[in-house]
Amino acid sequence: MTTNTFSEIPASMRAIRLTDPQDKTSLELQEVPTPTLREGEVLVRVQAAGVNRGDLLQAAGHYPPPPGASEIMGLECAGVIVDAGSTNQQPGTPVGCLLAGGGYAEYVAVPEGQLLSFPSGWSPAEVASIVEVACTVVSNMQLAGLKSGDTLLVHGGAGGIGSFAIQYAKALGATVAVTAGSAEKLEFCRQLGADILINYREEDFAELLKNKCNVILDIMGAKYLDQNVRALAMDGHLVIIGMQGGVKGELNIGRLLSKRGSVSATALRARDLADKARIVADTERLVWPLLVDGRIKHQLHTTLPLAEAARAHELLANGDVTGKIVLSVA
Amino acid sequence: MTTNTFSEIPASMRAIRLTDPQDKTSLELQEVPTPTLREGEVLVRVQAAGVNRGDLLQAAGHYPPPPGASEIMGLECAGVIVDAGSTNQQPGTPVGCLLAGGGYAEYVAVPEGQLLSFPSGWSPAEVASIVEVACTVVSNMQLAGLKSGDTLLVHGGAGGIGSFAIQYAKALGATVAVTAGSAEKLEFCRQLGADILINYREEDFAELLKNKCNVILDIMGAKYLDQNVRALAMDGHLVIIGMQGGVKGELNIGRLLSKRGSVSATALRARDLADKARIVADTERLVWPLLVDGRIKHQLHTTLPLAEAARAHELLANGDVTGKIVLSVA
Ligand SMILES: NC(=O)c1ccc[n+]([C@@H]2O[C@H](COP(=O)([O-])OP(=O)(O)OC[C@H]3O[C@@H](n4cnc5c(N)ncnc54)[C@H](OP(=O)(O)O)[C@@H]3O)[C@@H](O)[C@H]2O)c1
Ligand SMILES: NC(=O)c1ccc[n+]([C@@H]2O[C@H](COP(=O)([O-])OP(=O)(O)OC[C@H]3O[C@@H](n4cnc5c(N)ncnc54)[C@H](OP(=O)(O)O)[C@@H]3O)[C@@H](O)[C@H]2O)c1
Numbered sequence: 028m029t030t031n032t033f034s035e036i037p038a039s040m041r042a043i044r045l046t047d048p049q050d051k052t053s054l055e056l057q058e059v060p061t062p063t064l065r066e067g068e069v070l071v072r073v074q075a076a077g078v079n080r081g082d083l084l085q086a087a088g089h090y091p092p093p094p095g096a097s098e099i100m101g102l103e104c105a106g107v108i109v110d111a112g113s114t115n116q117q118p119g120t121p122v123g124c125l126l127a128g129g130g131y132a133e134y135v136a137v138p139e140g141q142l143l144s145f146p147s148g149w150s151p152a153e154v155a156s157i158v159e160v161a162c163t164v165v166s167n168m169q170l171a172g173l174k175s176g177d178t179l180l181v182h183g184g185a186g187g188i189g190s191f192a193i194q195y196a197k198a199l200g201a202t203v204a205v206t207a208g209s210a211e212k213l214e215f216c217r218q219l220g221a222d223i224l225i226n227y228r229e230e231d232f233a234e235l236l237k238n239k240c241n242v243i244l245d246i247m248g249a250k251y252l253d254q255n256v257r258a259l260a261m262d263g264h265l266v267i268i269g270m271q272g273g274v275k276g277e278l279n280i281g282r283l284l285s286k287r288g289s290v291s292a293t294a295l296r297a298r299d300l301a302d303k304a305r306i307v308a309d310t311e312r313l314v315w316p317l318l319v320d321g322r323i324k325h326q327l328h329t330t331l332p333l334a335e336a337a338r339a340h341e342l343l344a345n346g347d348v349t350g351k352i353v354l355s356v357a
Numbered sequence: 358m359t360t361n362t363f364s365e366i367p368a369s370m371r372a373i374r375l376t377d378p379q380d381k382t383s384l385e386l387q388e389v390p391t392p393t394l395r396e397g398e399v400l401v402r403v404q405a406a407g408v409n410r411g412d413l414l415q416a417a418g419h420y421p422p423p424p425g426a427s428e429i430m431g432l433e434c435a436g437v438i439v440d441a442g443s444t445n446q447q448p449g450t451p452v453g454c455l456l457a458g459g460g461y462a463e464y465v466a467v468p469e470g471q472l473l474s475f476p477s478g479w480s481p482a483e484v485a486s487i488v489e490v491a492c493t494v495v496s497n498m499q500l501a502g503l504k505s506g507d508t509l510l511v512h513g514g515a516g517g518i519g520s521f522a523i524q525y526a527k528a529l530g531a532t533v534a535v536t537a538g539s540a541e542k543l544e545f546c547r548q549l550g551a552d553i554l555i556n557y558r559e560e561d562f563a564e565l566l567k568n569k570c571n572v573i574l575d576i577m578g579a580k581y582l583d584q585n586v587r588a589l590a591m592d593g594h595l596v597i598i599g600m601q602g603g604v605k606g607e608l609n610i611g612r613l614l615s616k617r618g619s620v621s622a623t624a625l626r627a628r629d630l631a632d633k634a635r636i637v638a639d640t641e642r643l644v645w646p647l648l649v650d651g652r653i654k655h656q657l658h659t660t661l662p663l664a665e666a667a668r669a670h671e672l673l674a675n676g677d678v679t680g681k682i683v684l685s686v687a
Contacts, residue, residue, distance in 0.1 A: 281604035284622035292614035
């Protein structure tokens with residue numbers, strides 16, 4: 028490490044650790060070694076870290092970090108570069124970061140390709156709320172080829188992914204249908220631009236949207252597989268990014284074939300560095316201008332101190348959150 | 358109709374009809390009206406018509422022609438333009454034709470976008486043996502993004518689709534694995550260039566190819582769904598074009614997600630005119646040079662007179678055919 032800010036970096040830092048692997052609520056601030064940098068990484072002092080459902084899964088033991096990634100939770104953050112390592116980055120630069128882990132901490136090592144600039148006017152908490160959802164939605168909408176005039180169905184429209192996906196798809200010129208579990212959440216979706224509002228507790232989205240959806244962004248997996256295929260339009264593409272409704276489901280191949288449909292299932296976290304760098308660059312190119320001109324707004328539900336990670340997880344798990352929760356790091 | 362060859366065209370022609378809808382073997386040559394042309398169609402005097410498994414399905418009542426298509430069987434043919442209709446085509450031009458139906462006849466009406474030139478040195482029977490499989494394989498390999506260095510698994514490598522897919526993928530620079538039901542058929546596949554030979558009666562292809570296949574071209578549907586997903590490599594794409602092993606199967610979404618995999622199911626016949634014209638143009642551009650320079654050879658198993666369509670269907674159904682059967686039209 029060779030930068031002028033090296034002297035400011037302590038050898039240890041505070042980070043959230045799961046102290047009892049059997050208890051997903053045992054999230055405590057502990058002293059741990061500050062990360063060391065690998066080739067191509069910079070050290071970022073974290074100001075805010077986004078909370079994602081993936082973090083809840085990791086705390087519950089269901090979503091281990093990919094090989095080589097930090098054991099610490101936290102899939103996105105905003106902060107300031109304090110050590111540029113072997114890169115040409117400038118210490119002092121504010122950055123948003125896509126992480127394979129490590130965001131729930133005072134410092135995190137970040138591959139250079141996973142840094143994003145600060146959209147002007149955005150705070151660290153706001154930036155930390157949008158990196159992961161933006162990269163996830165952009166990469167999956169590219170895969171599915173969403174374009175102006177298409178109809179997109181977003182399940183869980185009021186969640187972190189959903190609230191971003193609605194706005195992004197509207198900015199692209201798509202018609203957006205959403206599902207959510209309450210009238211309040213649907214109203215939240217409507218205000219974000221959603222055109223077709225479906226309360227999944229009361230209505231069958233597959234009937235309402237039969238053969239109509241060019242693209243579906245799904246987080247339910249098995250539970251919605253058959254209904255999603257029914258809702259697909261000709262040449263439609265179902266992209267599954269969550270399995271909140273189970274892992275194995277019956278696929279009606281005959282129905283899929285009659286529509287020339289596609290089903291993909293993807294995860295961002297396990298992608299390799301080159302893939303992530305491409306997605307981050309595409310996201311900055313496609314989304315950041317929309318953040319600056321206000322066509323996409325952050326959906327920051329609330330900010331809690333890092334020490335209250337357990338409470339943040341509880342809030343998200345309880346399902347009363349619209350948009351995102353962010354942890355602020357002193 | 359305004360062309361100089363009009364006088365040669367009789368008002369009626371002979372074509373194969375299914376005389377008893379309950380009996381798929383009741384295929385007889387009958388006198389029927391010669392087709393009339395719609396806008397953008399040409400009339401082709403058929404010299405040879407390819408036999409496809411789709412024709413067997415249609416004779417059995419399982420694969421009705423799409424709306425507006427001829428009721429007569431026959432998904433491809435080769436012949437000579439005898440009436441250019443409203444197009445700028447030249448009467449007398451030899452052509453290969455992709456058809457939504459109507460090939461088992463003396464004359465067929467063909468949308469201009471579904472005409473292909475004759476590769477030099479190829480006979481009508483040879484051309485009639487390759488149009489449908491070439492268009493099917495090209496369009497599906499484009500969808501799946503098959504490229505040099507990839508591993509492709511082709512199920513039923515010795516069949517009409519399979520024998521073309523092997524050669525096309527080898528010409529693209531892929532490694533090709535095939536399944537077939539006998540040592541003889543596997544030897545046929547080897548001679549076409551297949552690298553990995555799997556007898557599906559004796560070995561489990563999913564074990565042998567676990568996580569190895571970038572693309573799979575499947576004709577079995579439900580029966581192979583789970584095994585195919587096992588065989589997919591990271592970012593792999595399973596394309597299902599046949600359901601010889603059933604229509605509904607269990608999809609392990611968790612496994613698919615861990616590979617960022619995709620499953621598509623497609624059919625060529627029901628595509629609209631613009632789509633087919635694009636596929637036909639791509640096929641002529643990508644495949645026809647390989648036919649001329651001999652890198653792809655026709656796999657004409659046998660030629661029978663049109664009147665023996667029933668016998669042709671029986672041969673294909675019995676499963677002793679490698680490559681294609683073609684009906685010759687006097
Ligand atoms: N594969 C990837 O790369 C990737 C990346 C990020 C996120 N994800 C996944 O995407 C999902 C959403 O993540 P998130 O961070 O946005 O979580 P979140 O904010 O907690 O959102 C979860 C959403 O699920 C909705 N939901 C629950 N049951 C539903 C049902 N039966 N029908 C429709 N919606 C239902 C909830 O809506 P109601 O409250 O209205 O019920 C809620 O909006 C999670 O499964 C997460 O693991 C995957
Ligand atoms: N969707 C579309 O656009 C489209 C277009 C053309 C064709 N197709 C479909 O593609 C399939 C092949 O068509 P084709 O004209 O090539 O028919 P074909 O020449 O009769 O070939 C059928 C093949 O299926 C193989 N097969 C049977 N059971 C198998 C098993 N358990 N595992 C692996 N292979 C098995 C046979 O191999 P063995 O003899 O070695 O058992 C045979 O080679 C048909 O289902 C057809 O309907 C679809």
